[in-house]
Amino acid sequence: MLELLIVVSLGYVALLFLVAFLADRAAARGRAAWLRSPIVYTLSLSIYCTAWTFYGAVGYAARSGLEYVTIYIGPTLVLVGWWWGLRKLVRVGRAQRVTSVADLISSRFGKSTLLAVLVTLMAVIGTTPYIALQLQSVTLSFATFAGSGAEAVPPLAESHTIALWVAVGLALFTILFGTRNLDANERHNGVVMAIALEAVVKLFALLAVGVFVVWGLGGGWGATLARIEESGLNRWEVPGGRWAALIFLSAAAFLSLPRMFQVLVVENEDEGHLRLASWMFPAYLMLMSLFVLPIAVVGLDLLPEGANPDLFVLTVPLAEGRTGLAMLSFLGGFSSATSMVIVAAIALSTMVSNHIVVPIWLRLAHGGAVMSGDVRHIVLLSRRASIGAVLLLGYLYFRVSGGGAALAAIGLVSFAGVAQFLPAMLGGLFWRGASRRGALAGLLIGFALWGWTMFLPSFGAGAILSQGTLEQGPWGIGWLRPQALFGIEGLDPLVHAVLWSMSLNTLAFVLVSLMSFPSPVERLQGAQFVDVFDHSSRPQRWSGGAAQSEDLLVMAQRILGPAQAQALFQAEAGRQGLVGYLPEPSPDFLSALERELSGSVGAATAHAMVGQIVGGASVTVEDLMAVADETAQMMEYSSQLEAKSAELARTARQLREANEKMTQLSVQKDAFLSQISHELRTPMTSIRAFSEILRDTGDMTEAEKARMSSIVHDEAVRLTRLLDDLLDLSVLEHGQVSMNLGQARLSAVLDHAVMAAGETGLSLIRDRDGEGLVLETDLDRLAQVFINLITNAGKYCDAEEPELRITARMLGDEIIIDFIDNGSGIPSTKHVLIFEKFSRLRDREAGGAGLGLAICREIMERLGGSVTYLPGQGGAAFRVRLPRKVALAAQ
Amino acid sequence: MGKHVLLIEDEPNIIEAISFILSRDGWRVDTHSNGQTALAALRDKSPDMVILDVMLPGMSGYDILRGIRDDPATAELPVLMLTARGQIKDREMAERIGADKFMTKPFSNAEMLETVRAMVAG
Structure with a gap:
């Protein structure tokens, strides 16, 4: 049984890896359109439903009746009633390339690093218990299954081992698929796809258990409804304050939880997806909540007194001997837990790495961004390390807290924590006057109050806050009691905490914003955020x-x-x-x-x-x-003026460039004839002189004769080659050229070119993987271009140990082949000129008529591609592009 | 002992050909193939005449000719200019600066010999 469970779980995990892998690969090949449909987006939003929702909702219902519904009402209200606000959030997120909540807030308030760090820390503190909660739910359900008893309490050591393995597995998955590349948009196709699958699994599992409970155990809808009536769990006693607080909290959390922000804004591909999500996600939530009450009621009836209602979803089928169903239910819970942890880890690691690790590294690294090494590498590394650290924190929290607290309680604490971001977030989106100091003040005060009234007491009396502190306040100061601030007693602790933290947070935010003066950058960013629909x-x-x-x-x-x-x-x-x-x-x-x-x-x-x-x-x-x-008008007016003057400057530069080129071309055209004359006459001089000597001089040794004849011969060859080049170029430029199409691997063409280029003194660095491409083009012409680029590098590369790196890859519709040497490169003034006829970098030194690159350029044009100089590579670098149309994928 | 000629030219095969022709006619031939150091070499060798190519690495033949005419010691030295760019404006340029004779490549060996003999004798 236990073995079977392990096998099934591992099989499921393998499936997730496969799905993520396939989705990533499809995306890399540009076939990701269906991956990014609005349905997948909507399903990915379902990470809102964690193990807390999957298992905890039933427990919640068994304890507090209908109150669990509030957790679903909040997001529903946001999606249905506040669609335009969400659209604005997503638009701003996309326009500003926002990578996380912390990034959003920091970016809005003048790109403040301090704010980013603060929000990041708060998010980590607020999310860690939640991750621990997921680990706990997996271990608990696992142990329950293994023990097959409703109240099986796993041995502590064993549950720690399970939790550790789950954490390690999740870290691995997240690192593999969450940090594949540094996507500019921070989108993770594989992860999102896996999560969408998990969303389907968990919904299906919960519905299956529900159907079984209602029709298999409860005797149909009618009978089940009667039982619910009887149990009194459906009592519609709504303590207004608590309900309002819960709905508000869940709505706020839906917007500001780091993982929700990740799927809602960062992974969003298209604003239009919100349209479908705005009704489909509430429908999903409704389905998730449909059978909660029946399962709770039947579970309470069926299972012995004292059975943990948080596990009814699992224990009811188990008690009925439906192992298959229980297995499905376990996978549903497993899905809920893992998808939350994966996305939360990605979101948190992005924040930690972007706002804490990388800035510190940049500050430490001498010389800053330009001089230092590969930043991508550092960013990826720090992100991976952050994922590990986040999961480790979650695991440690799980170890330290020892589980136990009711699932829902931890969830609410976490919700209230991240809800503190809300005033700064919304204020930033809708109020130009909001300032950095205001945001800082609000966040600090809200978070402090949350910590004092909710987070610390959540560990239980005597854990961190002593019983005395809870009852009499710190040092006996009564009005500082964590659950009765300012002497206001009798409130529900949750309502009390939310009321104080949110209201003082908002108040501080507004007051300090009003009193402080936003910096210029803040003001500009503010206009960008608030009026995102007006000027893009x-x-x-x-x-x-x-x-x-x-x-x-x-x-x-x-x-x-x-x-x-x-x-x-x-x-x-x-x-x-x-x-x-x-x-x-x-x-x-x-x-x-x-x-x-x-x-x-x-x-x-x-x-x-x-x-x-x-x-x-x-x-x-x-x-x-x-x-x-x-007024913003003033700003816009001046920016228009600026744009006009920039436009003028640009036009002027274009004219100047055109003029320069014309002048250069006319000088060159003039020089062309005299160049041709020179190139032709020089070998002819030798030929004529030596042939006359051979004709007119009688007394010469055989050796002398042979030498002179061979000079005549060599010069004739040189002359022929020059004429060939000239004709070649002239045909390429003006005539009809028939392309001689053929198929070969790029590596074969390059091999041929390297051979033909002969001894160049270069050490070649090839890219055998990239060269595997099969291409269809005029292979001889292409080889001609390659030979030219290789011999040029051989002639002009001035490094001590000259080296030529040849890389090849596909980019969209094109094959790109780069030839990069390690010499001193070509000055930017000559980047365009070198492709003109008879333009040589250095006069005559290197031999050749200076037609090579001009011919290359013509050939590549004929092949539908191009050859250009690639600046900024260290040495001289040439890029050859070929259209994909003539390239076929390697078998 | 024949007359002394300095050949300033950078194309090795042409150097060899001219040297061969003139040596057989009894000339002492010195060669130099760098434009920049040509004037120094000229002062050093003090030949009876100079054969000067126009297209040289480092410094053009015209500039060298200017240098020769500007220096009182060599202002009267016979100079034969060679060029592979047989355009009229090249010839005009050479004559304006003060070349005694001007020849376009390719030349016939006999013509070369005659010209050189005439320049030193005259």
């Missing part, structure tokens, strides 16, 4: 004059990864009408870049990193003017 482009904050695009590219590559960073820079350069990878660092671009980076490292850190390069001029004169002037 943000006002400028960076003055880009001093920024170096290449430095920015180097930094962005380290954080976003080369492919994404290059795509971003290239797209922006294209938008500005420039060629290549280095756009003008316009304020708009810097803001967009910062937003992109903040998806990986959080708003505060991204701001600091861009600031390091741009030179810290984060607040411009316009910003200060905007502060002096209350």
Whole structure:
């Protein structure tokens, strides 16, 4: 029995791994559309229903009747009644690339690191008990199953072992699928898919148990309703205050729980998904709550006095000998627990890593963002470590608290804790006047009160707060009693705690906001958040004059990864009408870049990193003017002016570039004839001179004759080659070229090119995995391009030990092959010019007529791709792109 | 002892060809192939005449010719300019700066010999 349970659980876990793996792979191949349907989004919201809901709701109903419904009413009200508010939250989250609650609050209030750290710590404190609760529920249900008794109390050591393994397994899963990559949007397809599956499993399990209880045990709806009537559990006694507090708490928690924020905002793919979720998720909750009361009533009837009602979902089928059903129920509970822990761990680790670990590392690492090593690596590592730490904390809490407290109680404590984020969150979204100091004050006061009136007492009298403190207040100060602050007695402890913490939190937030003056950045961010629907482009904050695009590219590559960073820079350069990878660092671009980076490292850190390069001029004169002037119109007007002048500057740069190029081209065209003349006449001179010598000189040794003949021969060959190149180029440029299509692996084409390039003195670093692609194109022409790039690197790479790295990969519809050497590269003024005819980097030294790259460019154009210079790679770097159309996937 | 000629040219095969032709005619031929140090070499070797290529690494033949004419010691030295870019403006340029003769590559060996002989004799 126990073995079977273990086998089933492991099988289920394996299934989850498989689902997550397949979903991740499908997403990586760009076939993720169906993965991201509104239904999956809605199902992922169901992590709201944790083990607490799965097991605890029945227990809750058995103890307190209908009160459990409040936990479902809160989110329902939010989704149905406050749809527009949610949409705003999601819009802001997406527009600002928010990665967590902490990031949202910090970003809104001037990208404050202090706020981010505070919220992160609060979230960790508030969530740890909740994770412990999930571990507890899994162990408890496991032990119950194993003991097959309603009241089996597992040996302590054994339950610790189970909890430890569960924690380790979850950490592994989360690290594997939660930190695969540093997605700019922080989206985790695999995890979300697995969670959606778990949502279905837990709903199905609970419904199955419910159906069994009603029709198998209770004798149908009618009879079951009668039993409920009899039990009196459905009594509609609503203590208004407590109900209101509970509904409020669950609504607040739905918005501000780190894991809910993760699925609701961060993982959201499309605002439109909210539309389906707004009725489907309440329907899901309704189904989840449908059979709670029947199970509670039948359980109370059926099982002996004193049986733990928190486990009825499991123990009722067990008592009836329905092992299969009990197994399903166990999996349902298991699903509820694991999905919550996984998402909570991802959400918390993102916060801990972005707001605590990475900033500290950045501060410690000498030289800052540009000089330091691979930030991505550090961020991923710190995130993985954070996941481990979060789960370890949960496990330790479980060990220390020893379980025991009723499931629902821990849940509510946690809800009330994270609900403290709400005033700052909502205030930030809807009130321009909200300030950083206000948010800080509100959060600190709310959290302190929550800790004092709810969190600490939740450990029980004598655990942390002594009995005396609880009854008489600390040091006998009566009005500080944790459950009767300011002498207000007789309130329900929950209502008391929520009332005081939330009202003083809000009050402090509002009052301090009113009294303090928001900083310029705060004010700008405030306008961005509050008026997110009005202007989707943000006002400028960076003055880009001093920024170096290449430095920015180097930094962005380290954080976003080369492919994404290059795509971003290239797209922006294209938008500005420039060629290549280095756009003008316009304020708009810097803001967009910062937003992109903040998806990986959080708003505060991204701001600091861009600031390091741009030179810290984060607040411009316009910003200060905007502060002096209350109206947003003024700001917008000035930003329009700014945009116009930036536009003019850009046009001017384009004109200047065009003019420069024209001048250069005309000089080159002029030089072209004289170049051809020179290139042709030089070998001809030798040929004529030596052939005349051979003809006219009688007394020469055979050796002399042979030498001179071979010079004549070599020069004739050189001449032929030059003519071939010229003809080749001329045909490519003007004539009809028939493409000779063929299929081969990229590696074979490269091998051929390397052979043909001969001895270059380069040590080649190849990328055998990437080269596995099969491509269909004109293979000889492509090889010609490769040979040229390799021999060029051989000629021009000036490193002590010259090295050429060739990498290949697919990017969307294209194959990308990079040739990067370790020399000193090519100055940016020549990036475009080198592809022109007869342009050589250094005069004549390296031989060759200077036609190679011009030919390469023409060939790649013919093949539907391109060859361009790739800046910011250290050495000289050329990128060859080929369209995917001619590329077939390797078998 | 024949006359002394300095050949300033960077293409090895052309150097060899001209040296061969002139040596057989009894000339003492010195060669130099770097534009930048050409003037120093010229002062060092003090030849009877100079054959100067236009396209040289480091410094163009025109600049070297200017240097030769600016230095009183070599202002009168016969200079034969060689170029592979046979455009009229190149010839005009050479004559303006003060080249005594101007030849376009490729040349016939006989023409080369005649020209050189005539320049030193005259």
